[in-house]
Amino acid sequence: MQDLPPRSDWQRCFLAVEPAQLNAAVHEIEASCTITPRQVPQAGLAMLQLREPNRGERFLLGELPLAEAAVTVTTADGVSANGGARVMRDDQSLATHLAILDATLAGALPLASSVGALVRAGADLLAEQDRVRSGLLHATTVDFSLLEAEDDDD
Amino acid sequence: MTTTDIELPPIWQADSQQQVFRALLDAMAYPGSVIDVPHAPAQTAVLATLVDQATSLADAGGLLSDETWRFLATRRASVDTAAYVVVDGRQPPGDDFAPSRGTSLDPETSATLIVAVDELAPAEAATTWRLTGPGIADQVDLGVTGLDPAWISRRNDWCSLFPLGVDLILTDHQAVAALPRTTTIVAAHPKPGAS
Numbered sequence: 438m439q440d441l442p443p444r445s446d447w448q449r450c451f452l453a454v455e456p457a458q459l460n461a462a463v464h465e466i467e468a469s470c471t472i473t474p475r476q477v478p479q480a481g482l483a484m485l486q487l488r489e490p491n492r493g494e495r496f497l498l499g500e501l502p503l504a505e506a507a508v509t510v511t512t513a514d515g516v517s518a519n520g521g522a523r524v525m526r527d528d529q530s531l532a533t534h535l536a537i538l539d540a541t542l543a544g545a546l547p548l549a550s551s552v553g554a555l556v557r558a559g560a561d562l563l564a565e566q567d568r569v570r571s572g573l574l575h576a577t578t579v580d581f582s583l584l585e586a587e588d589d590d591d
Numbered sequence: 592m593t594t595t596d597i598e599l600p601p602i603w604q605a606d607s608q609q610q611v612f613r614a615l616l617d618a619m620a621y622p623g624s625v626i627d628v629p630h631a632p633a634q635t636a637v638l639a640t641l642v643d644q645a646t647s648l649a650d651a652g653g654l655l656s657d658e659t660w661r662f663l664a665t666r667r668a669s670v671d672t673a674a675y676v677v678v679d680g681r682q683p684p685g686d687d688f689a690p691s692r693g694t695s696l697d698p699e700t701s702a703t704l705i706v707a708v709d710e711l712a713p714a715e716a717a718t719t720w721r722l723t724g725p726g727i728a729d730q731v732d733l734g735v736t737g738l739d740p741a742w743i744s745r746r747n748d749w750c751s752l753f754p755l756g757v758d759l760i761l762t763d764h765q766a767v768a769a770l771p772r773t774t775t776i777v778a779a780h781p782k783p784g785a786s
Contacts, residue, residue, distance in 0.1 A: 475661060476664060477599060
């Protein structure tokens, strides 16, 4: 648990791994634990509200797909943990599954080690993705000082 | 994702809420008629059907559990501003209890009171109310136990300046009855032997 990214990053890590891996982990948890909803799962469009920096007034930037869920996962021994997820996709089922994984890991329930492995795998994939993107960004860097030297030549 | 979604309690499922909404439409169209809802308790079923993030709710009687509030995911509001107010009909309203009656231009902004009572249309009602008005052919007698008469008295005051007013939905464990603001309500003579 100690080498895991902060909980706020878990969802991003889960979404980086193959959906089939998430499915398998959720199946495993569902087989051994009781899942109860803590709220009615929602999926649909949400309005993204921002504050403009000049006068600090709020405005609505536009719509985005959003799904959210909150669950309690209870083991056969009666140990329970709460988890939740909010994801920018119109997929209620995905939000529910992320909430189940979140609860399992946050509550250090019996299957937390395999869920933690998913988080680490996702974090590694995201790090690699960041490395590739940084390389691409670096390759597009323009050295404007060369333009200055060209002007001097003219 | 292919796994089965977790099962919500029936009262929070859309199918059930559609049935409750149909029951509420009938109850509002025919004031005083007592209509069963598919899943008890009726009060929670009504709230699950009518209340969401776009509305506001006040729990004047402290009747709702934390879990119910979480599932409703609605805005908490004070009695005077809430679109829906849950009250305990067994207790009389306080002197300062003043739900929104709307405005002349926007009477639809008034409150709907969801009143918990012991039993609707019991064999021996403590109080019987005689109803007349739209949706009632001649008159209807509605027997209720567990409704303090002060609620009807105050409701009549709130509805005295039509179209301003409030609408009442009475709930017992399994059924609902509606008293829209257009209904005239007077006390009928109690049945002989009724307490």
